[in-house]
Every structure is written in structure tokens, then in C-alpha cells.
Amino acid sequence: xxxxxxxxxxxxxxxxxxxxxxxxxxxxxxxxxxxxxxxxxxxxxxxxxxxxxxxxxxxxxxxxxxxxxxxxxxxxxxxxxxxxxxxxxxxxxxxxxxxxxxxxxxxxxxxxxxxxxxxxxxxxxxxxxxxxxxxxxxxxxxxxxxxxxxxxxxxxxxxxxxxxxxxxxxxxxxxxxxxxxxxxxxxxxxxxxxxxxxxxxxxxxx
Amino acid sequence: xxxxxxxxxxxxxxxxxxxxxxxxxxxxxxxxxxxxxxxxxxxxxxxxxxxxxxxxxxxxxxxxxxxxxxxxxxxxxxxxxxxxxxxxxxxxxxxxxxxxxxxxxxxxxxxxxxxxxxxxxxxxxxxxxxxxxxxxxxxxxxxxxxxxxxxxxxxxxxxxxxxxxxxxxxxxxxxxxxxxxxxxxxxxxxxxxxxxxxxxxxxxxx
Numbered sequence: 001x002x003x004x005x006x007x008x009x010x011x012x013x014x015x016x017x018x019x020x021x022x023x024x025x026x027x028x029x030x031x032x033x034x035x036x037x038x039x040x041x042x043x044x045x046x047x048x049x050x051x052x053x054x055x056x057x058x059x060x061x062x063x064x065x066x067x068x069x070x071x072x073x074x075x076x077x078x079x080x081x082x083x084x085x086x087x088x089x090x091x092x093x094x095x096x097x098x099x100x101x102x103x104x105x106x107x108x109x110x111x112x113x114x115x116x117x118x119x120x121x122x123x124x125x126x127x128x129x130x131x132x133x134x135x136x137x138x139x140x141x142x143x144x145x146x147x148x149x150x151x152x153x154x155x156x157x158x159x160x161x162x163x164x165x166x167x168x169x170x171x172x173x174x175x176x177x178x179x180x181x182x183x184x185x186x187x188x189x190x191x192x193x194x195x196x197x198x199x200x201x202x203x204x205x206x
Numbered sequence: 207x208x209x210x211x212x213x214x215x216x217x218x219x220x221x222x223x224x225x226x227x228x229x230x231x232x233x234x235x236x237x238x239x240x241x242x243x244x245x246x247x248x249x250x251x252x253x254x255x256x257x258x259x260x261x262x263x264x265x266x267x268x269x270x271x272x273x274x275x276x277x278x279x280x281x282x283x284x285x286x287x288x289x290x291x292x293x294x295x296x297x298x299x300x301x302x303x304x305x306x307x308x309x310x311x312x313x314x315x316x317x318x319x320x321x322x323x324x325x326x327x328x329x330x331x332x333x334x335x336x337x338x339x340x341x342x343x344x345x346x347x348x349x350x351x352x353x354x355x356x357x358x359x360x361x362x363x364x365x366x367x368x369x370x371x372x373x374x375x376x377x378x379x380x381x382x383x384x385x386x387x388x389x390x391x392x393x394x395x396x397x398x399x400x401x402x403x404x405x406x407x408x409x410x411x412x
Binding site: 011012013014015017018019021022023024026028039040041042043044046047048049050051052053055057059061062063064065066067068070071105108109110111130132133136137138139140141143144147148149150153155156157158168177178194195196197199202203204205206 | 217218219220221223224225227228229230232234245246247248249250252253254255256257258259261263265267268269270271272273274276277311314315316336338339342343344345346347349350353354355356359361362363364374383384400401402403405408409410411412
């Protein structure tokens, strides 16, 4: 039984068990067991979340899977100090990045809007804004997708964005937004659950 | 039966019906029936998705529910032309915004990190970046949450961001990121399903 019972259960269609899996019982993990996470599991997550929407079907999210000790070692010194130990021991670490050259794919992914690729080609600011916003939506989908795969996710933004982006995307066209550790929760994986803002605090009705 | 069968079903924990509801069968709706959407339904969505993670538990998402014809009329001329008709007829329209003064709440929402509020107070760029990134994650959660409530979501980024933000948040501390229509799909609600990028196109393994 969850400690966070649905507050308005009859208004949701999604099965309560799925609500728990994705939202109420899932927590950000800070330690992991040795149980490995495979590339196939990350593909299963992606093949589920790729259907969730992005503006103009732009899909600017790109991912780097750090599967080897060598690639992990390149990341660690660029992470915030408090994020190093858990990132070193996580069975899988994924860099989630915005591709600011996403517009190259638009003729294929959004074929009816001719001219859109050229519009973005000429407007680097619009490209960056669209890439960041829509990749971030996809990061949200990815975190829930990891939970849908029965994994604990440990998303982190405490790292040197410019350095990590340059290290893993030397083309200069990508910005790493979030680094996510994936695995099965280890001992002492959870921090204390922190308070959430109430509906009335975040909503205005007009 | 869905036309989009799970590609790797045995690797996911989430029930296939829930996978369909949230990802595979759900689509961006462009028309809606007259069936209303209540404030209680939006609250049920929020009370589910509020548990999903944000960096430093910052929760910068703020929402405006346009429940009256008067408030809707203020929005319509600021929407892109192609987004006006559907926004006028949607039973509920929600503005999803980033609050760049989210740091005011940190002493309550992230109490152990003393000094964080002051750090953000002195760094408007970090505040904007954190607000945008984490609100966008929450927009992703919200879109899936709407589907969890059995509603069709129609997220839109085609609007005058500065004008909509100024019209509905005169304090200057908020930026509207996405406008979402909510309802039940009407006649001709769906565009053709557009292609998604393959795993191999978005992933590098190192």
C-alpha cells in the first residue's frame, strides 16, 4: 500500500497501480545495486516514449549511453561533487541532450511544413529555444519511461553543462540538459520525501 | 488493439494498456466535443504529476486555467492563427508557465540546502535556466497526466510568448511555455501520425 493515496482516484483513468509505479511510489534513487541495465532496456524506454508529443514533431532529444568504464571516467570530474559517487556506481548513466540541429530532420519528420527547415536555419535563437523546450519535455517523458521499465531513475542537473556538452558532443550543436542514472535502488537509495506545492499555490483560474 | 504494438514488451513493467493510454494510442487532439472538463479534473492531474521529480524539488510550473469566455477572449488574438479555432472551442485551456521566482519557495520545498534561495536571488540567469528546464519537465509530466485522466491534450507552442506572458502574468516573473487544450476528441481530431526517429538515430553508446 502506498503512503500517497490518490487524492481524487475516481477522476483518473490510469490504473492506480500504474499511477504508483510512475508517480507516487517512484522516487529519485541515490544508490543502486549491482544489477545491470542493458542497452535493450533503454531502447524499450525510448520506443515507448518516442510517441509522446513534441512541437512540430521535432524530437530534438539525443542520448549518450555511458556503458564503459572509460566513458564514465570522462564524465565524473565534470559532475558536481555530490553527484560523483552515485554516478560512478550506477549500472547505467545516460546523457540527455538537446540537438540544436534538429531542424535538419524536419523535412522527414514534419514533411507537410515546407520551408520550416530554412526558417530555423536562419534563426539560431529560435532553434535553441525550440531544442531546449522540446528536449526537456522528452526528458520528462524519459524519466517516467524509465519507471515504466521498472527502473529507478536518478536525474541530475548538477554538472558543468558546457564542459559535458563539449566532451561528448564535440560538434558544438548539442547541449546536455540532464544526466540520468538508471538502475535498481540500493541501500539507502531514498532521501526524505520533500513537500510538493499544493494545487491552489500553482493555479489561477480565470 | 493498437496499431503500435510494443516493440519490446517483456522489458517494460508498466501494463500494456497503460502504455497505450499514455504513449501509443494517445494523440494530440485538434478538435474537441462539447463534453466539459472540470477544475477538479485538472486538480486530479496535478495531484498525480506533482510527485514527479524536479531539480532541487523546485517545482517552478505555474498554471492558469481559462474557464471563462472572457479569459479565453484575451488569449485568442495572441495565439498563432492556426491555433485559434481549436483553442476557442476546447472545453478547457491551460497556460503552463515557468515561475522565475520559484526560489522564494525553496526554504520550504528544499529546506536542507540553506543559502540556495540567496544564490538564485543573485543570479537571474541561473534562475531563468532552472525555471525553464524544470517547468518543461513538468509540462511533459502534465501532458501524460492529462492522458492518465482520460483526456486528450492538445499542446501548442505557436503563440506570442511575450504577449501571452505579459497578459496573464503582469508581474513579469513568469514565462508561458506551452498552452494546452484539454477535452475529449471531436470529429477529425487527429492529424496523420508522423514518423518518429529510430533509437539508432538518437543514441550513441560509449
